[in-house]
Amino acid sequence: MDWQALVLSLELAAVTLLVLLPAGLLLARWLAYTSFRGKSWVEALVVLPLVLPPTVLGYYLLVSLGGGSAIGRWMADTLGVRLTFNFLGLLIASVVFNIPFLVQPVQRAFEAIPRDLGEAAAVSGLNAWQTFWRVELPLAWPGILSAMVLTFVHTLGEFGVVLMVGGSIPGETKTIAISIYDRVQSFDLAGANQMALVLVLFSLVAVGASFFASARLAVRR
Amino acid sequence: MTAPGAPIGLELEVEQAQPMPLSGRLRCGPGELVALVGPSGAGKTSMMRVLAGLTRPEQGRVVVGQEVWCDTAQGIFVPPQRRHVGLVFQNYALMPHLSALGNVALSLLQLPLAERTAQARRWLEHVGLTQEQQSRRPSQLSGGQQQRVAVARALAREPKLMLLDEPFSAVDQMNRQGLYRLLADLRRELSVPIVLVTHDLNEARMLADRLVVMDAGQVLQQGSPASIHNAPRNARVADLVGIQNRYRGQWLGAIDDAAGYGRLLWMGADETTQAQILTVRDKGKIPSGQAVHWIIPSDGITLVDPSAPRLADGSDWDAQVLEARHLGEISLITLALGAVSGAQLLLTLSGPQRQGVNVGGTARVKMDLNRVHVMPMRPR
Numbered sequence: 001m002d003w004q005a006l007v008l009s010l011e012l013a014a015v016t017l018l019v020l021l022p023a024g025l026l027l028a029r030w031l032a033y034t035s036f037r038g039k040s041w042v043e044a045l046v047v048l049p050l051v052l053p054p055t056v057l058g059y060y061l062l063v064s065l066g067g068g069s070a071i072g073r074w075m076a077d078t079l080g081v082r083l084t085f086n087f088l089g090l091l092i093a094s095v096v097f098n099i100p101f102l103v104q105p106v107q108r109a110f111e112a113i114p115r116d117l118g119e120a121a122a123v124s125g126l127n128a129w130q131t132f133w134r135v136e137l138p139l140a141w142p143g144i145l146s147a148m149v150l151t152f153v154h155t156l157g158e159f160g161v162v163l164m165v166g167g168s169i170p171g172e173t174k175t176i177a178i179s180i181y182d183r184v185q186s187f188d189l190a191g192a193n194q195m196a197l198v199l200v201l202f203s204l205v206a207v208g209a210s211f212f213a214s215a216r217l218a219v220r221r
Numbered sequence: 222m223t224a225p226g227a228p229i230g231l232e233l234e235v236e237q238a239q240p241m242p243l244s245g246r247l248r249c250g251p252g253e254l255v256a257l258v259g260p261s262g263a264g265k266t267s268m269m270r271v272l273a274g275l276t277r278p279e280q281g282r283v284v285v286g287q288e289v290w291c292d293t294a295q296g297i298f299v300p301p302q303r304r305h306v307g308l309v310f311q312n313y314a315l316m317p318h319l320s321a322l323g324n325v326a327l328s329l330l331q332l333p334l335a336e337r338t339a340q341a342r343r344w345l346e347h348v349g350l351t352q353e354q355q356s357r358r359p360s361q362l363s364g365g366q367q368q369r370v371a372v373a374r375a376l377a378r379e380p381k382l383m384l385l386d387e388p389f390s391a392v393d394q395m396n397r398q399g400l401y402r403l404l405a406d407l408r409r410e411l412s413v414p415i416v417l418v419t420h421d422l423n424e425a426r427m428l429a430d431r432l433v434v435m436d437a438g439q440v441l442q443q444g445s446p447a448s449i450h451n452a453p454r455n456a457r458v459a460d461l462v463g464i465q466n467r468y469r470g471q472w473l474g475a476i477d478d479a480a481g482y483g484r485l486l487w488m489g490a491d492e493t494t495q496a497q498i499l500t501v502r503d504k505g506k507i508p509s510g511q512a513v514h515w516i517i518p519s520d521g522i523t524l525v526d527p528s529a530p531r532l533a534d535g536s537d538w539d540a541q542v543l544e545a546r547h548l549g550e551i552s553l554i555t556l557a558l559g560a561v562s563g564a565q566l567l568l569t570l571s572g573p574q575r576q577g578v579n580v581g582g583t584a585r586v587k588m589d590l591n592r593v594h595v596m597p598m599r600p601r
Contacts, residue, residue, distance in 0.1 A: 119275050120314035122301040124328040124378060134327065138318045 001194050004171055005179035012087070012175060013155035016094040017148060024102040025144070029136070031103070032110035050100040058164025061093050065165070085167045090175075093165040094155050102151045109143025110136065142214035149210035153203045230286070231382055231414040235271055237279030243267050245440025247433055249414035251286075254404075255443075256417045256429035259461060264438035265418040266311075269384050272416065273308050274301035285382050285414070304382075307375030311387040313367050315359040321345060321370045322355045328377040344373040348403060365396035372403065376411075383407070383415040389424060404428060422463050426450075434458050452594045456514040459596070465567040467516045472595060474509030476500065483507075485515060485595060489562035497561050499535065501593040512598040519568050521592030524578075525585040536590050540566065542582045547575070554578055556586060 031043060049057055065083035066072045075081045083089045113136060121131040137144075159177040166173030168182065176195055183192035230250040237243045243264050249255040257265040270276040272283060274290065277298055283291040290299045315324050325341035332340065345355045348369040359367050368388060375383065385404075389397050405428075408415065419425050425432055426446040433443040441461070442454040453459040459467050473484040483503030507513065531537050540556035543565065552575045556566045566586060570578065578584065 114314070116310055116312070116314040117316060119273075119301075120308070120310060120316075120374075121327070122275070123273055123304075123306055123308045124374065125302050125305075125330065126327065127302055130330065135316060139316075 001191065001198075002174075002176065002179040002183075005174050005176045006195070006198065008087075008171065008174065009156045009176040012090060012094055013152045015091055016098055016155050017152055019091065020095050020098055020102050020151065021148065024099065024147075025106060028103045028106035029110050029132075032107045046103050047100045049097050054097070054158075054160025055164060057097060058093065058161040061089075061096065061161065061165050065089060065092065084165055085169065086172055090162060090166040090173050093161045094158060097158060097161050098151045098154060101154050102147045105143050105147035105150065106140065109140035109147075112143070113139045142217040145217070146210045146214050149206050153206050156199060157203070231272075231416070232282070232284045233268070233272060235268070235278045235281035237281070239279065241267060242438035243271070243278065244438060245433075245435070247416075247440065247443070249416055249431075251414060252408065252412040253431065254408060254415040254417060254429050255431045255433055256419055256425035257433045257435055258419060258422060258425045259435035261420060262437075263435040265420075265435055266386055267438070268435070269308075269386050269416065269418055272382065272384055273306045274299060274304050288381070305378055305380050307378050307380030307383045309368070309371045309375050309383075309385045309388045312391060313359070313371040315367055315370055315374075317359055320356050320358055321350060321362065321366075321373075324359070324370055325374045325377050328374050341373075341377060344377045345370065347376070348373045363396070364392045365400060368392055368400060369403070372407070376407075380411075381413055383411060383413055385415065385417045387418055387420070389419070389421070401428065432462075434461050436461060451518055451592070453516065453596065455596050455599065459514070459516050464516050464518065466519060466522070467514055468564060469598075470513050470515050470595070472507045472509060472511045472513050472597075473498065475503050475505065485513070485593065487515075487561050487564070489564055497535075499590055499593065501590050501595065507595060507597050513595050514598055515593055515595045517588055517593050521589040522566060522568050523587050523589075524568075524570070524574055525587045527583070527585050529585075532587065534590075536588050538586050538588065540584045540586050542578055542580050542584055545578055545580050552578065556584060558586075 027046070031039070031046070062084060063069060064071060067076060067082070067084070072083055075083055081088065083092060117135055117139070118131060121135050126134065156175075157177055158175065159181065162173065162175055163178060163181075166175075168174045168178050174182075176199060180192050180195050180199075183189070183195070230253065231248065233245075233247040235243050235245060241264065245268075247255065247257075247268070257268060259265055267276065271278050271281060271291070278291070278293065280293045281291055282289070282293070285304075288299075289295075289297055290304055291297060315321075316327065319327065322338065322341050322345065325344050326337045329337040329340055342352075342355065350366060350369055350373070354362060354366060359370065362370065368391075371388075388404075389400060392400060417425070417429060429446065431443060432446050432449055434441045434449060436457055442449055442458050449458065449462055450464065453462060453464060456467060469488050471486040471488060473486055475483045479500070481503060482500055485499045485501050487497040487499055501515075525537065538558050538560060540558050542554060543557050544553075544555035546553045551569055551571045554568050554570055556568070558564045558566060568586075
């Protein structure tokens with residue numbers, strides 16, 4: 001059992017969620033409540049990481065963030081920070097890769113809130129912020145919760161993008177999914193089996209619990 | 222004109238072409254109840270949204286009391302948060318995740334929590350919800366109770382204008398009676414303008430001081446229910462307020478030796494029959510020869526005993542009973558007049574008058590020609 005890899009995966013999942021959640025909420029709410037020209041294209045862009053092969057996404061991230069790229073060079077020269085083959089690079093890739101998993105369900109959750117509730121809130125004197133906290137967030141909460149769990153669990157299982165952008169540096173970029181792959185490559189099936197089982201059980205419990213909680217939280221109308 | 226300093230209630234003027242046409246003026250005094258009536262899509266709810274500040278009109282002005290809430294000419298637009306409007310939504314729009322108490326407390330966020338809760342409780346008690354019901358969520362309350370919560374939420378806002386959008390449409394007949402009483406109580410205690418949107422004319426007539434008839438985004442006429450019923454401005458208004466006895470005719474002009482009266486040619490469906498000429502009141506507004514619509518309210522028509530001596534003034538007609546629908550306490554009768562081809566009279570009978578009215582039978586009717594109201598036909 002590669003505990004180091006498991007801990008790293010959990011860290012990556014937690015930090016990804018922390019970074020993605022606020023931005024994702026804003027983006028999802030904006031997409032749910034406004035209509036504008038070209039909205040379909042923005043939505044397509046949001047979904048793109050879901051439909052692209054992870055290697056393609058990983059490849060573009062590597063090319064655009066790597067030491068040879070303008071961004072990569074600038075970051076290295078001015079801040080002394082590398083964006084590939086380290087935790088930071090992994091985090092950026094993980095955030096990009098998870099955008100659809102978070103934004104889509106949250107957008108649907110906001111869209112499902114009847115419009116007249118927002119208007120009732122405005123007439124009752126609530127400003128935009130109060131409406132968000134007291135009306136929209138509680139009503140969208142079941143959807144937000146499942147999106148969070150989905151994102152977290154999905155990050156644990158990420159493989160292709162991680163390998164492309166992060167490589168397999170123990171303690172830095174070697175996540176549990178990569179560790180399982182390494183074990184299989186070196187014919188350590190018992191070790192692979194153990195870790196795969198942990199991942200299956202963890203994911204099942206997390207998703208199951210979130211569905212249960214969402215069903216309990218969902219407000220009957 | 223209102224005297225300076227006197228409360229002026231509500232004044233609305235709106236003129237817009239997009240996104241939907243909307244035009245008209247509306248006034249409602251403090252404590253007065255005005256009903257906006259018209260078919261669905263007439264713009265009633267849009268008018269209400271302009272009043273609440275949920276829609277910004279292309280051009281318009283909303284003044285309530287001494288406050289200007291909207292004046293597009295001067296670039297004034299007060300958002301709904303700062304208008305103090307009590308709006309009861311059509312489907313109540315209660316927050317499904319909050320208890321009845323929480324819903325009302327939401328209108329009182331400016332108060333500290335303890336006071337907010339106490340006041341919300343008072344409002345809910347005021348509309349007749351028990352302590353136990355106050356802690357329930359909307360989904361656990363009946364339609365009538367939900368509506369009471371919506372009313373309490375609107376009242377908690379200490380509204381300067383009360384708006385009710387089809388408030389009774391989702392409530393069954395039994396509960397409606399109780400809610401009508403609640404509304405009557407409200408009117409007594411609130412001295413603010415109340416605007417009610419409804420498509421139910423009976424409801425509007427029963428509850429409102431004045432009706433505002435709307436169609437296709439336009440205010441067509443406003444006035445007391447009786448005045449609109451007796452003198453609709455045009456054929457469309459007559460149709461919208463449910464006047465069934467409407468006919469076509471031609472105005473023949475004033476009668477020289479009878480001031481205030483004129484002659485009306487009643488035209489049947491088919492031009493060949495002998496037309497009837499009626500002597501009716503003349504307001505001197507219609508030129509001779511003008512094609513007109515005219516109406517007679519159903520209370521201007523009475524059944525006459527067939528054995529009674531015939532009246533000589535031309536208001537006494539022989540008719541045939543085409544249809545008789547007996548609906549509980551009342552009967553709806555359709556008569557065909559022999560003298561004018563295609564002309565039918567609809568009347569509502571109750572009591573002993575209904576006896577002896579049978580389909581295919583004959584009847585004699587008297588029309589009170591003083592009740593005839595003539596409207597010029599608009600050129601199409």
